[in-house]
Amino acid sequence: MFPYYYKQNNVNLQYVEVVPQMEKDRRLEQILRTQERGSKAIIFCSTKRLCDQLARSIGRNFGAAAIHGDKSQGERDWALNQFRSGKSPILVATDVAARGLDIKDIRLVPSSFEYIDESLMEVEV
Numbered sequence: 001m002f003p004y005y006y007k008q009n010n011v012n013l014q015y016v017e018v019v020p021q022m023e024k025d026r027r028l029e030q031i032l033r034t035q036e037r038g039s040k041a042i043i044f045c046s047t048k049r050l051c052d053q054l055a056r057s058i059g060r061n062f063g064a065a066a067i068h069g070d071k072s073q074g075e076r077d078w079a080l081n082q083f084r085s086g087k088s089p090i091l092v093a094t095d096v097a098a099r100g101l102d103i104k105d106i107r108l109v110p111s112s113f114e115y116i117d118e119s120l121m122e123v124e125v
Contacts, residue, residue, distance in 0.1 A: 025057065031108070032062055032090070040083065041108035042101075043092045055092040064090035 019027050032041065043058075045051040048068040055066035065079035065088035082088035084103065091103075 029058065029061070032058065035108055038086055038089050039107040040086070040103070040105055041090045042103075042106055043090060044095055044109070045092060046095065048094055051092050051094050055090075058090060058092075059088070062090050063088045064092055066092045068094040 017027065028043070035041065043054065043064075045054060048070050051066045051068045055064040058064050065082045067076050067079045071079070079088070079091065080101075080103075083091040093101075
């Protein structure tokens with residue numbers, strides 16, 4: 001499953017798509033391209049490794065920063081500052097790293113290429 005959320009005309013919309021594993025990267029890029037350039041998005045991943053891989057792969061075209069528990073505090077602060085300032089409009093994060101973040105103006109929340117705890121889906125957009 002590939003759930004994602006986005007905000008359009010001040011309405012929160014939720015979609016769930018069943019996408020074969022081999023198609024998830026391509027589908028994520030399609031979804032990201034539908035958003036206004038510079039729109040902020042948080043993508044949740046279930047592993048630190050996937051978080052880094054995804055940030056590298058989509059960062060080339062969209063600008064992304066990764067945040068997870070193996071990052072130093074300085075690296076986490078840098079990633080959050082890049083995201084808040086819009087220099088990296090996509091934040092790729094593990095569920096644990098993303099807890100407690102208070103970030104405004106998020107338009108899109110695609111959730112994971114692997115299983116993620118559904119309690120995380122309560123992100124306010």
